[in-house]
Amino acid sequence: MTSSISSGLSLKQLTPHRLLHQNPSLVSYPSSTIRIAAHFRPHRVAREVPPTTLSSSANDVVLPQKSAGLEKDPRELWKRYVDWLYQHKELGLYLDVSRVGFTDQFFQEMEPRLQKAFTDMVELEKGAIANPDEGRMVGHYWLRSPKLAPRAILTQQIEKTLDRICEFAEQVISGKISPPQEGKFTQILSIGIGGSALGPQFVAEALAPDNPPLKIRFIDNTDPAGIDHQIAQLGSELGSTLVIVVSKSGGTPETRNGLLEVQKAFREAGLDFAKQVLVSGGVAITQENSLLDNTSRIEGWLARFPMFDWVGGRTSEMSAVGLLAAALQGIDIKEMLAGAALMDEANRTTQVRNNPAAMLAMCWYWATNGVGSKDMVVLPYKDSLLLFSRYLQQLVMESLGKEFDLDGNRVNQGITVYGNKGSTDQHAYIQQLRDGVHNFFVTFIEVLRDRPPGHDWELEPGVTCGDYLFGFLHGTRSALYANDRESITVTVQEVTPRSVGALVALYERAVGLYASLVNINAYHQPGVEAGKKAAGEVLALQKRVLAVLNEASCKEPVEPLTLDEIAEQCHAPEEIEMIYKIISHMAANDRALIAEGSCGSPRSVKVYLGECNVDEMY
Numbered sequence: 001m002t003s004s005i006s007s008g009l010s011l012k013q014l015t016p017h018r019l020l021h022q023n024p025s026l027v028s029y030p031s032s033t034i035r036i037a038a039h040f041r042p043h044r045v046a047r048e049v050p051p052t053t054l055s056s057s058a059n060d061v062v063l064p065q066k067s068a069g070l071e072k073d074p075r076e077l078w079k080r081y082v083d084w085l086y087q088h089k090e091l092g093l094y095l096d097v098s099r100v101g102f103t104d105q106f107f108q109e110m111e112p113r114l115q116k117a118f119t120d121m122v123e124l125e126k127g128a129i130a131n132p133d134e135g136r137m138v139g140h141y142w143l144r145s146p147k148l149a150p151r152a153i154l155t156q157q158i159e160k161t162l163d164r165i166c167e168f169a170e171q172v173i174s175g176k177i178s179p180p181q182e183g184k185f186t187q188i189l190s191i192g193i194g195g196s197a198l199g200p201q202f203v204a205e206a207l208a209p210d211n212p213p214l215k216i217r218f219i220d221n222t223d224p225a226g227i228d229h230q231i232a233q234l235g236s237e238l239g240s241t242l243v244i245v246v247s248k249s250g251g252t253p254e255t256r257n258g259l260l261e262v263q264k265a266f267r268e269a270g271l272d273f274a275k276q277v278l279v280s281g282g283v284a285i286t287q288e289n290s291l292l293d294n295t296s297r298i299e300g301w302l303a304r305f306p307m308f309d310w311v312g313g314r315t316s317e318m319s320a321v322g323l324l325a326a327a328l329q330g331i332d333i334k335e336m337l338a339g340a341a342l343m344d345e346a347n348r349t350t351q352v353r354n355n356p357a358a359m360l361a362m363c364w365y366w367a368t369n370g371v372g373s374k375d376m377v378v379l380p381y382k383d384s385l386l387l388f389s390r391y392l393q394q395l396v397m398e399s400l401g402k403e404f405d406l407d408g409n410r411v412n413q414g415i416t417v418y419g420n421k422g423s424t425d426q427h428a429y430i431q432q433l434r435d436g437v438h439n440f441f442v443t444f445i446e447v448l449r450d451r452p453p454g455h456d457w458e459l460e461p462g463v464t465c466g467d468y469l470f471g472f473l474h475g476t477r478s479a480l481y482a483n484d485r486e487s488i489t490v491t492v493q494e495v496t497p498r499s500v501g502a503l504v505a506l507y508e509r510a511v512g513l514y515a516s517l518v519n520i521n522a523y524h525q526p527g528v529e530a531g532k533k534a535a536g537e538v539l540a541l542q543k544r545v546l547a548v549l550n551e552a553s554c555k556e557p558v559e560p561l562t563l564d565e566i567a568e569q570c571h572a573p574e575e576i577e578m579i580y581k582i583i584s585h586m587a588a589n590d591r592a593l594i595a596e597g598s599c600g601s602p603r604s605v606k607v608y609l610g611e612c613n614v615d616e617m618y
């Protein structure tokens, strides 16, 4: 899909035309009407809507009316900047939406929809079943304001867990809890994936001091080479490594595999795994009665912390998942919680202009036409916030990327998120953002404090290194805007536990409000199950292939099989391509499998096993 900007038309004039190219199912209307994606409401016929009317029903997905172009007069822009600037005094956080081109009319039309979103949020915070598919409450906001929890027992559980985390971290750091050998724990190896890794990874990168009491490493995949690398990096410190296994469900295969690999590494290093990990240094963070919970309890692991049923993986940074790892690195977790609580409080106002999360959600709706038609590029101009976009990728995309809305209509919603950091990315893809395909809006994250006081110097007269960073951010913002590329800017004074907590809370709430605007369940992830199920089927097929090959290899003489023969004997002729891939993969990994012929011409391949395993036959 290409779109020309050389015609002299502004972005907003081009948008409908571009959308039409992108997706033929979008219906074109005369210029005085708004377009409706017919496929979003399969049972209804697309209809014309007066140009300024946004439907009040959340089910009606109506594209916002766009202005003819973005404001370019500097005085008008300054006025827009001042008029719309949001400031949270206590947090020192600003939100600038002036470079998003929404009109006053659009703002007014969104008002009732946002009021509905606020009502949904009030219900959610009161303990409604906000995740209807899973029949669950959604309570991550209670983690930083435990008194808000709908039942006293939940308040107690949150407070008790926080106390236990602080106490445990203090005991590990002080050496009261120590490895079986002498000394203190020096390293954390955190095993978990998705929401059980991304928050802790982001926070470690953002906030861990240069010399933390314990350094942290992550195993967040079932890539054997990646795991080997993490273990190798621990080197002689394996013996003083605290292993934390994080999994809400307690049954995620990647995490289980990570644990098995780590256990093996301990054995091979001659360390007593039971003493080291299970008695002395193994910690499980999981839901009560999960497989991991039961295993860790039966085996007597050092500590177990709960992951509450009502906290989803991608919103678990303020639960034991994020807090334990942070506390062990010497990060002030109470400050993180305080920052999040302050932001939550600000986001409870029903005055949209004073509600930063609502403003974000509204800008997303404007920028993406409420249908995800543009991507969110997140650009923190601060190295320590590098992983924020990666963290947001899961938070936004797993929450908003949904096939059906709450009424069962097919909507295929979502907003794509990507980004790394500025100004680094200016030397990578910002060329395309400025001049190329116009399918995104940017969120700049600006940090005012360049480095701790007392360290700054002028590398040329009147200019510091941080001034350059500042210049590049604002230069890029201006250059993009000049070419009709919209942007939001979130500014914080410093990267501190408080501001990081606030950022997490800001985006959690914006995602929740946006989900209400587009009428989807932000708190389930049915799509992930399809991939997991298919992966299980691949592994089951691999076992069948091995059984068939084993039988053929036990014959006298050995009978090499073609791929067609294997597929037939597996009773899976339709899976021949997958069988070919399974065999190629095993052949590349020195498995006891001999493949004759050329992998480049699959029909020539004949396969047998190097040895017959008689036991497998029966």
Ligand SMILES: O=P(O)(O)OC[C@H]1O[C@](O)(CO)[C@@H](O)[C@@H]1O
Pocket (backbone or CB within 6 Å): 193, 194, 195, 196, 246, 247, 248, 249, 250, 251, 252, 255, 313, 314, 398, 525, 528
């Ligand atoms: O914490 P668990 O249960 O191991 O799940 C890890 C991740 O897997 C998902 O369920 C799906 O990928 C995420 O939502 C979750 O954060």
